Amino acid sequence: MTAPTLEQDVFPLDQIPWDTIPSPAYVLDESRLRRNLALISGVQQASGARIIVAFKGYSMFSTFPLIREYGIHGATASSLNEARLARGEMGGEVHVYAVAYSDAEFPAMLALADHLTFNSFSQWQRFRPQVQAARAAGRAVSIGIRVNHEYGEVETDLYNPAGPYSRLGVTRAEFRKDLLDGIDGLHFHSLCENGPDVLERTLEVFEARFGDVLPRMKWVNFGGGHLMTRKGYDTAHLVRLIRTFRERWNVDVILEPGSAFGWDAGWLVSSVLDVVHNIKDSVLLDVSASAHMPDVLEMPYRPRVLGASEPDVLEHDYLLGGTTCLAGDVIGEYSFARALGVGDRVIFDDMIHYTMVKTSFFNGVKHPDIGIWHANGQYELIKQFSYEEYRAKLS
Ligand SMILES: Cc1ncc(COP(=O)(O)O)c(C=O)c1O
Structure with missing residues (x-):
């Protein structure tokens, strides 16, 4: 297997007549986006992972037809608005994870989601009857719980979900094995613009903390922060890690990068x-x-x-x-x-990434x-x- 690379040609910068573009404007470059998509799609194929785009980082919906050309599985939404955008504009699988669901919005989010991840067992208990009712009515919604393995290599506190007192994900101390009935997957997100070396160290900690639960799971979502489209990123290493993990635990692996889609595009x-x-x-x-x-x-x-x-x-x-x-x-x-x-x-x-969305x-x-x-x-x-x-x- 050859590792996916950024080989594809892009439009030469010195041939863009900047003065003809009305200012101010965010200008997405099709050739650079295609280069990213080709690489991401290559990683998806080589690793067997399902890769979805995190709307919080990239949700320029006029480019979704282009993204679909590359077989990207769908999108992950962190709010009802993003979930509606995913269902209405992106197509494919709709994954939803929000820090906390409100009573008012949860029914609509459940109706839109193929995968829905809770941030705590208290929220899972609160909304479990609605999930059970939806399943009884024939909806195939897969439920996950976000965990916090408390290991992060993110230098900026603002972007470190695994830092002290983090409200994001259930720590091992708070984990409730007795409440796993109906839960199919674990989700973690602790990377930010990182390479596969950080993912490797993270997976070691994650497996040490939550390995006993993994045999009961159908999928594990490795979150975002995998900057596979940055020059020098070792995609072969990422592919190896994913394949090994899938085989060892017999689970589907999901990656939900945002930045990697719009990086340098x-x-x-x-x-x-x-x-x-x-x-x-x-x-x-x-x-x-x-x-x-x-x-x-x-x-x-x-x-x-x-x-x-x-x-x-x-x-x-x-x-x-x-x-x-x-x-x-x-x-x-x-x-x-x-x-x-x-x-x-x-x-x-x-x-492009984390600009228009903010x-x-x-x-x-x-x-x-x-x-x-x-x-x-x-x-x-x-x-x-x-x-x-x-x-x-x-x-
Ligand atoms: C839960 C979750 N998933 C995915 C992402 C996307 O991360 P990135 O854009 O760094 O790939 C984020 C970013 O904050 C996130 O919080």
Whole structure:
């Protein structure tokens, strides 16, 4: 078996006429998305795992037909809205896991789900009668429980579900073997942009903590955080781990990455509205870190900007500032080869996963368009946001 790779050709960056794309806009690149999908599909085939897309990280539904071309099994939803999107737009299997279900929403989520995972045994007990009634009426819904093996290698606390006092998943100390009747699967999620080496160490701990329960299970969901589409990720290692696990425990393995689908698959196109000076030069852009790329402030991280470098490397240094009045709405300091002026494009790289799904209308600022740069070199504008959409959210 050859390991799935990122060999596929992508549209050359220097041939994209950025000035012709109306700013601001999230631009998904079809060729880069296809490259990711080919790899994910290859991992699915080689490993026998079922891979689904985590909507919390990637839910650009205009691309779902493309995702379906690659045999991706379905999607996982973390809310009723996402579950409706999964059933209505994605097709395939609908998996649902929410931190806590409300009495008001649970019946609708149950009706939509093929797989439904509980975060606690108290929720399982609360909603078990509804699950039993649905099954008695002929619905084949598979139920899972999320566990917390308390092992994580995620450096940022904000993204570490296995950290101290985590509310996510049942620890071994709280685990109720007496309540497993009707439960088919275990779910864990403790990776974040990790490689297979971290998964291997995680599986050792998971098996040590929950191995006695595994013979009773039909499936295990390894959660998300498997960044298989990042350059250098050892897909052969991932495939080996999955195959070994499936054979050892005789279970189906499910992976639900989000980032891996949209990784490096497009940009946020912005343009300069003004340049101001206060000891340093600040460029004011028509996009915002706070409203349009919140992970830049939350994680925090420094996005790549096409053609720009660290400060002091190229001729002209600028602080790249966002368009809201939040003082900290600053993306970072970069240097450019030429002076920036009003109307110049500034292109943020890798701006597809965890961006569109997290944007807001803070300050009422213009929401970037959503478009697709097709593999044939055509730009398609998919969506522009209106005043009515901003107003409807406020009411
Ligand atoms: C339960 C669960 N599954 C899947 C994911 C997707 O993770 P990623 O986008 O890092 O692959 C997340 C992310 O937070 C998650 O909480």
